[in-house]
Structure formats: C-alpha cells, structure tokens
Amino acid sequence: MSNPIDRRSWSRRQWMSWATGAGAAAVAMWRVPALAQGSTPPPVPKEITPDAALDLLAKGNQRFVEGKTLAPNRNMARLKEVAPKQAPFAAFLGCADSRVPIEIVFDQGFGDVFVTRIAGNVADPAIIGSLEFGCLVLGAKVLYVLGHSSCGAVAATLKGDAMPGQISTLYQHIRPAVKVSQGSLDTAIRENVKHQASVLAEASTVLAGLLKDGKLKVAGGVYDLQSGKVAPVAL
C-alpha cells in the first residue's frame, strides 16, 4: 500500500471497499473544511503527509490562540459527510482534563481528529489499542501526545499521596517521568509527554511498523491553560 494510488484507475467497487474500511490503512483523505462565512480557507493538500498533518495542527492552534478560529467542519453537512466513514488526519493521546478539549484548541471539527483522553495522558493497554485502530485502520498520519500545564494527575504522582479507589493506579504510568523531573511539575509534565510517546512508539509493534514505513509521525506538546498555546516538546 506504499505506492501512490491513482484514483482514476480505481473501480467503484474498489472505492466502496476502501470507504468501508478495508483499504483505509494507508490513505487518509483530506476533506475540504466547511469554513465560517467570510473566512479565508487554509491551503488544502490533496493527500496529506505526516508533516503536513502536523502543520495543520500547528496552524489550528495558532488560529485558536489569536482568536481567529474558523471552527471548520462543524455543521450538519460535515456530520452527514463523515457519518458513513471516517478518515481523521491525526490521532491524539490527551488528558481527560475538562480544560483541554482537543478539537477546540486545534480548531478542528467532525471527522478530523481521532481522540483518546485519559487522566495524565498515559498510554495504558486500552489506549494503545485505540490508537492502533486510529492509525492503522483509519489512517491518521500524526500521533500526537498532548500534556498540559498544572496537570493534576502528574502533580498527584509527584506528591505520591494515597488516593481513594483506583486513582493511584495512574501513578505507575507517570512515575518514570517524575523520576527525571527533579521535583519540578513543569518538567514532569514535559517528561511525561516524552515518556508516553516512547511507550507508544516502542510498545506497539503496529505503531512501530507505521513509523518505520514513514506512514506515521509521533509528536508531542504541552498545552498552556492560561494562554491556550501548545508548545511543542522535542521527543
């Protein structure tokens, strides 16, 4: 599936097969966003690469921070367009924190991003399986780990306090980052992004294969609760 696909040579049957998911692994189709009235459309690539996908996210967050959101693909037409099938261009591992809604902070809409959220943005087995589905089956080109400032899960792990129920089961996933943080919450948050990204890239043979073939790129960032800005984290 690494060869470029000549759409003109595809039969209707092949396209139907692709559309129902059988051949979606390698190709994420870019859809023209439905733009707010009077807004300027962003450039729309015909077939998106991992780097182009990352660029779309960076531009979306920039629009959000500058108060120039287009809120693309958030209407009934788009809803109906993606109802039969989805091809999100990016997959996310973000924190469950109510202040970090992925679609809003990256200015995306229906069908654009495949999002998993869990306290502390930790890559546990169910999350890894979900992201494997988003990247291998649905064809997301970027796998983005997003931490955020003042993350309660990372702060709790740093303190190591006993918590009721199963809350402290999150600690085991965040401890490797805390160990190299020298007691700094901000450092622990950044290190946690790096650690979870490495877990995804190394613990999953499915994701490792996509990365090796250049079909996927792993990226990381930290969202600032005060400014709305996502600062990239070098992995």
Ligand SMILES: [Zn+2]
């Ligand atoms: Zn958090």
